[in-house]
Amino acid sequence: MKRAYNFNAGPAALPLEVLQRAQEEIVDFKGIGMSIMEISHRSKEYEAVNDETQQLLLEHLELPSGYKVLFLQGGASTQFAMVPMNLLASGKVGSYVMTGSWAEKAYQEAQLIGETHIAASSQEGVLHIPALSEIQIPENAAYLHVTSNETIAGTQYQAFPDTGSIPLVADMSSDILSRRIDSSKFSLIYAGAQKNLGPSGVTVVVVKDDLLKETPKHLPTMLRYSTYIKNNSLYNTPPVYSIYMVNLVLKWIKEKGGIGAVEKLNREKTDLIYNALDNSGGFYEGMAQKDSRSIMNITFKLQTEELEKEFLAEAKKNGFVGLGGHRSVGHLRASTYNAVPYEACKALVDLMGEFQRKNG
Numbered sequence: 001m002k003r004a005y006n007f008n009a010g011p012a013a014l015p016l017e018v019l020q021r022a023q024e025e026i027v028d029f030k031g032i033g034m035s036i037m038e039i040s041h042r043s044k045e046y047e048a049v050n051d052e053t054q055q056l057l058l059e060h061l062e063l064p065s066g067y068k069v070l071f072l073q074g075g076a077s078t079q080f081a082m083v084p085m086n087l088l089a090s091g092k093v094g095s096y097v098m099t100g101s102w103a104e105k106a107y108q109e110a111q112l113i114g115e116t117h118i119a120a121s122s123q124e125g126v127l128h129i130p131a132l133s134e135i136q137i138p139e140n141a142a143y144l145h146v147t148s149n150e151t152i153a154g155t156q157y158q159a160f161p162d163t164g165s166i167p168l169v170a171d172m173s174s175d176i177l178s179r180r181i182d183s184s185k186f187s188l189i190y191a192g193a194q195k196n197l198g199p200s201g202v203t204v205v206v207v208k209d210d211l212l213k214e215t216p217k218h219l220p221t222m223l224r225y226s227t228y229i230k231n232n233s234l235y236n237t238p239p240v241y242s243i244y245m246v247n248l249v250l251k252w253i254k255e256k257g258g259i260g261a262v263e264k265l266n267r268e269k270t271d272l273i274y275n276a277l278d279n280s281g282g283f284y285e286g287m288a289q290k291d292s293r294s295i296m297n298i299t300f301k302l303q304t305e306e307l308e309k310e311f312l313a314e315a316k317k318n319g320f321v322g323l324g325g326h327r328s329v330g331h332l333r334a335s336t337y338n339a340v341p342y343e344a345c346k347a348l349v350d351l352m353g354e355f356q357r358k359n360g
């Protein structure tokens with residue numbers, strides 16, 4: 001078996017050990033003679049997976065008590081609407097830090113629901129995260145929304161703002177559990193699973209209990225966070241298999257030594273690639289401003305479109321996948337999520353060196 005060097009942006013690489021474990025368990029989950037997909041979501045076997053997955057997430061996020069983990073559907077994109085629907089009361093504003101395409105989408109969706117405000121923005125044409133000192137939060141803010149990692153731009157917050165009594169909300173779809181952070185700063189974190197947590201199909205929401213005291217009564221049942229809290233994410237049929245896969249990924253993280261160990265490896269992986277860009281004498285160029293570089297998505301370019309095409313062709317020939325930039329920005333991008341092995345990053349750097357020798 002030859003596994004690809006998978007640098008896809010999402011859905012993305014999953015740990016080989018996780019895929020193998022899922023394969024072993026697919027026809028007979030824990031001796032029940034059926035797969036986890038074939039049994040009731042109200043069975044004790046599934047409930048154990050549901051509860052353990054919540055527990056593992058809280059543990060990896062190092063959260064104090066008072067937080068709940070919810071499993072939803074509709075992707076992070078549905079959270080762009082659910083956040084303001086549940087939290088943005090009239091007379092208040094949803095305040096957003098504009099850092100790129102994903103922040104923009106969250107903001108646009110909030111505009112459909114209520115009053116919005118821009119707390120800070122990246123400079124036009126520069127891929128960076130604004131300095132925390134630039135963030136202005138109005139007194140009547142219902143929350144401040146940040147996008148912890150801009151998957152398309154390749155930029156990531158290196159520290160998060162202190163918002164005092166104003167709830168801090170984050171879209172962490174592309175960097176949740178990639179590094180140790182003070183998660184207790186956040187009142188609500190959401191993430192589509194398909195980048196760093198598992199397959200698509202489930203969206204994880206981690207929310208502080210006291211945030212939802214005043215949610216509007218008119219909201220449809222399935223669009224209300226409190227429905228998921230009250231029913232332990234079992235109000236209706238959850239995406240059982242996706243949650244099971246997230247469970248395996250969270251156990252894999254634990255076996256690797258936890259988030260600290262995962263972060264260390266992520267930094268080694270990305271240092272390797274960023275150093276290769278910086279030491280190429282301008283042959284390769286990192287696109288994100290250095291102080292905002294992401295350890296999950298590395299955006300870079302070559303001097304001409306022609307060379308980029310050749311590079312992608314060469315990469316493809318050598319078993320690399322997913323190195324084209326997002327269609328909105330072009331150029332190149334390597335996504336180095338938790339499940340991407342160090343060896344794949346090393347192979348990429350070798351390929352880059354070889355390509356430069358031939359074409360530089």
Ligand SMILES: *Cc1c(COP(=O)(O)O)cnc(C)c1O
Nearest residue numbers: 075076077102151171173174192
């Ligand atoms: C991929 C991504 C999304 C969209 O996620 P879906 O689950 O496809 O809706 C939102 N935000 C960020 C930061 C992403 O990387």
